[in-house]
Amino acid sequence: MSSSLTLAPAPPSQAAEEVRAQVREFLAEELAAGTFTTHVDTWLSGVDPAFSRKLGERGWLGMTWPKQYGGHERSAMERYAVTEELLAAGAPVAAHWIADRQSGPNLLRYGTEEQRREILPRIAAGECYFVIGMSEPDSGSDLASIRTRAARNGNGDWVVNGAKVWTSNAHFSHYGIVLVRTSPADPASRHAGLSQLLVDLSLPGITINPIRILDGGHHFNEVVFEDVVVPGDMLLGEKGAGWHQVTAELAFERSGPERFLSTYPLLAEFARRAGDTGDAAQLATLGRLSARLLALRQLSLRIAAALDRGELPDIPAALVKDVGTTFEADVVDEIRRVVEVTVSLESPDPLGRALAEAQLHAPGYTLRGGTNEILRGIVARGLGLR
Numbered sequence: 001m002s003s004s005l006t007l008a009p010a011p012p013s014q015a016a017e018e019v020r021a022q023v024r025e026f027l028a029e030e031l032a033a034g035t036f037t038t039h040v041d042t043w044l045s046g047v048d049p050a051f052s053r054k055l056g057e058r059g060w061l062g063m064t065w066p067k068q069y070g071g072h073e074r075s076a077m078e079r080y081a082v083t084e085e086l087l088a089a090g091a092p093v094a095a096h097w098i099a100d101r102q103s104g105p106n107l108l109r110y111g112t113e114e115q116r117r118e119i120l121p122r123i124a125a126g127e128c129y130f131v132i133g134m135s136e137p138d139s140g141s142d143l144a145s146i147r148t149r150a151a152r153n154g155n156g157d158w159v160v161n162g163a164k165v166w167t168s169n170a171h172f173s174h175y176g177i178v179l180v181r182t183s184p185a186d187p188a189s190r191h192a193g194l195s196q197l198l199v200d201l202s203l204p205g206i207t208i209n210p211i212r213i214l215d216g217g218h219h220f221n222e223v224v225f226e227d228v229v230v231p232g233d234m235l236l237g238e239k240g241a242g243w244h245q246v247t248a249e250l251a252f253e254r255s256g257p258e259r260f261l262s263t264y265p266l267l268a269e270f271a272r273r274a275g276d277t278g279d280a281a282q283l284a285t286l287g288r289l290s291a292r293l294l295a296l297r298q299l300s301l302r303i304a305a306a307l308d309r310g311e312l313p314d315i316p317a318a319l320v321k322d323v324g325t326t327f328e329a330d331v332v333d334e335i336r337r338v339v340e341v342t343v344s345l346e347s348p349d350p351l352g353r354a355l356a357e358a359q360l361h362a363p364g365y366t367l368r369g370g371t372n373e374i375l376r377g378i379v380a381r382g383l384g385l386r
Contacts, residue, residue, distance in 0.1 A: 005315060005316055005319070005383075007302040007303065007305070007306050007313060007316055008302065008305065008306075009298075009301075009302060009305070010077060010298075010301035010302055010304060010305035011077075011305065013075065013077040013078065013081075015074070015075065015077075015078050016075070016077040016078045016080065016081040017081070019060075019074075019078050019081050019082060020081040020082070020084075020085055022058075023060070023081070023082050023085040023086065024085055026054075026058065027085065027086070027089045027091060030051075030054075030091075031089070035050075035051070036048065036051060036091060036092050037090075038089060038090035038091075038265050039090045039092075039265065039354075039357060040090065040262065040263055040265050040266055040354055040357040040358045040361060041262045041263070041357065041358070041361040041364075042087075042090050042091060042092050042093060042094060043087060043093055043094055043097050043258045043262065044094050044097070044168050044169070044219050044364075044368070045094060045217055045219050045361070046090075046091065046092030046093060046094045047092065047094045047095045047169055047172050047219075048092035048093075048094075048095060049095050049126070049127075049172075051091065051092050051093070051095075052093065052095040052096040052126035052127075052129075053125065053126040053127060054126070055086075055093075055096070055126055056096075056124060056125040056126030056127065057125075057126075059072045059074075060082045061096055061100050061123065061124050061125070061126050062100065062104060062120065062123055062124030063078060063079040063082065064076055064078075064079055064308075065104060065105075065108060065120060065124065066108075069108070069116050069117065069120035069121060069124070070120055070121030070122075070123070070124035070125065071120070071124055072124075075308055076304045076305065076307050076308035077301075077304060077305065077308060079304075080256075080257065080300075080301065080304045083256060083257055083258070084257045084261070087257055087258055087261040087262075087264060088261060088264050088265075088268070089265075090264075090265040094168070094169055094219065095126070095129050095169070095172060096123065096126050096129060097258075098129070098130045098131060098132060098168070098169075098173075099123045099128060099129050099130035100123060101253065101256060102132070102249050102253050103123070103130035103132075103175070103177055104120055104123045104124075105249075106177060106196075106236065106245070106248075106249050107119060107120060107198075107236070108120070109237075109245075109248065110196075110236050110237030110238075110245055111198075111236060111237075112233065114233070115198060115234075115236070119175070128174050128175070129169065129172060129173040129174055129175075130173055130174070130175050130176065130177065131167045131168065131169060131170045131173045131175075131176040131177075131201070131221075131223070132167065132168075132176070132177065132253070133148075133164040133167060133176040133177060133178030133179060133199070133223065134146075134164070134179050134246065135164060135165050135166050136148060136162065136163060136164055136165060137163055137165050137222070142374075143179065143243075143246065144190040144191055144194075144243070145190075146162070146179060146180070146181060146194070147162055147181070148160065148161065148162025148163065148164065148178070148179070148180050148181065148225065149161055149162060149180060149181045149182075150180040150181070150182050150195065150197060150230070151182070152232070153229070155232070156232040157229050157230060157231055157232045158180075158182075158197055158229070158230040158231075158232060158234070158235070159227055159228070159229055159230075160178070160180060160197065160199070160225040160227075160228040160229075160230055161225055161226060161227060161228075162180070162224075162225050163222060163223065163224045163225065164176075164178065164222070164223045164225075165211065165220075165221075165222045165223075166211070166220050166221075166367070166368060167208075167220070167221045167222070167223045168219045168220055168221070168368070169219050169221075170201060170208045170221040170223050171208050171210070171218075171221060173201055174200070174201060174202075175198060175199060175200060175201060176198075176199045176201055176223065177196055177197070177198060177199075177236060177249075178196065178197050178198075178199045178225075179194060179195075179196055179242050179246055180194070180195055180196070180197055180242070181193055181194055181195075182194070182195040182239055182240065182242075183239075183240060191243035192240065192243075193240060194240070194242030194243050194246075195235060195236075195237075195238075195239045195240060195241065195242040196235075196236040196237060196242045196245055196246070197230050197234055197235060197236060198230075198234040198235075198236050199225075199228070199230055199234065200230075200234075201223075203228050203229065203230065204228070204229075205225060205226045205227050205228035205229070206223065206224070206225060206226075206228055207223070207224040207226070208221050208222075208223050208224075209221060209222040209223075209224065213360065213361065213363070213364065214360040214361075214363065215345060215356075215357070215360040215361070217360075220364075247314060248312055248314075250314065250317070250318075250369070250370070253369050254317040254318055254320065254321035254369050254370070254375075255300060255303040255304070255307075255313070255316070255317035255320050255321070256300065256304075257297070257300055259300070259320055259321045259324035259325055259328075259369070260293065260296045260297075260300070260320075260323075260324035260325070260327050260328060262328050262358075262361070262365060263328045263331040263332060263358045263365075264293075265354055266331060266332070266335065266351075266354040266355060266357070266358045267289060267293070267331055267335070269350050269351045269354045270282070270285075270286065270335045270339070270351060271286055271290075273339065273351055274286045279338070281338045282338050282339065285334050285335065285337070285338050288334070289327075289330070289331055289334060289335075292327050292330075293327070296320065296323060296324050296327060299316070299319070299320050299323075300320050300324070302316070303316055303317055303320060314378075314382070315378070315379055315382040315383070318370070318375040318378045318379050318382075319375070319379055321369055321370065321375055322372045322375040322376060322379075325365040325366045325369075325372065326366065326372065328362075328365045329362050329365050329366065331358070332355070332358045332359055332362050335355060336355060336359075339351065339355075341355065343355045343356045343359065344356050345357065345360075
């Protein structure tokens with residue numbers, strides 16, 4: 001049982017620390033120049049194509065990919081250092097985030113040579129953005145119950161009908177990797193008959209409807225497909241292998257530092273306040289939160305190292321996502337209890353603004369990437385407990 005959760009510690013990486021220093025210098029220059037301002041939860045809400053292109057120019061996207069596809073053949077630990085610094089700074093990385101984090105690796109693993117050569121260099125350049133087409137209305141986190149269907153027409157193309165929800169930044173993105181049912185459901189195997197399609201979001205028949213969050217912001221969407229004709233060569237991987245491919249993809253989605261650093265800009269601002277005031281209750285809260293953050297970071301680093309070794313740590317990744325997003329919500333609650341501050345997006349106090357942003361985004365923390373209840377079920381099944 002323990003072997004499924006036992007991962008070797010992440011080895012020290014001088015290369016990772018060197019690139020970390022470079023990213024910090026870059027971010028300090030960008031902040032000083034006013035090209036962006038720090039916000040909470042910017043890996044989903046901070047879309048800035050110009051900023052993404054700057055990262056691409058510096059070789060900080062597609063970092064681990066082969067050079068022949070626009071990548072840089074650097075380690076997962078180096079990539080981790082880059083993403084961690086960007087998240088800690090609250091930088092506007094949402095445009096490229098999904099493409100760099102999981103869609104690119106998905107294409108590397110399952111895509112055709114033509115798909116890789118056409119799309120991967122554009123992702124690495126910060127010029128091509130992706131969405132995740134998994135969840136559906138009325139399905140919750142039960143992906144096996146999806147109703148979006150794709151059938152071949154007389155020309156060998158796929159005709160897609162259905163809808164996807166929580167598709168962050170679909171209104172800015174170029175492609176979606178969409179999970180569809182390509183064969184009738186089999187009561188004996190709910191996971192059979194699913195496939196993934198690489199869908200150009202500019203195709204006729206696609207409607208993108210905004211789903212606004214509590215602050216009125218818009219990154220979530222509903223994407224509706226009505227007789228959308230997807231070219232036959234845009235099947236990703238094998239027909240019927242969609243469930244296996246999605247499971248592999250979710251290890252990338254659930255294990256990164258974004259699963260516990262969405263509220264880090266708030267925590268950093270609170271740390272400055274606690275240091276200035278010397279308030280005992282604030283310092284105790286800062287100590288508790290810092291200890292949890294350091295433990296989460298070690299867990300996440302071990303998963304990054306496992307990915308570097310070619311492993312697929314899906315169960316530990318589910319645990320990191322569960323514990324990490326719980327921590328993100330707890331950051332908001334614990335800080336709110338010990339500070340006297342006007343909580344408002346218009347507050348002149350940076351702590352009040354950050355706390356307002358974090359509170360308004362909080363309902364999404366434990367939703368995106370699979371609810372915590374679903375994640376715990378995955379872990380229990382993986383450990384043979386259910």
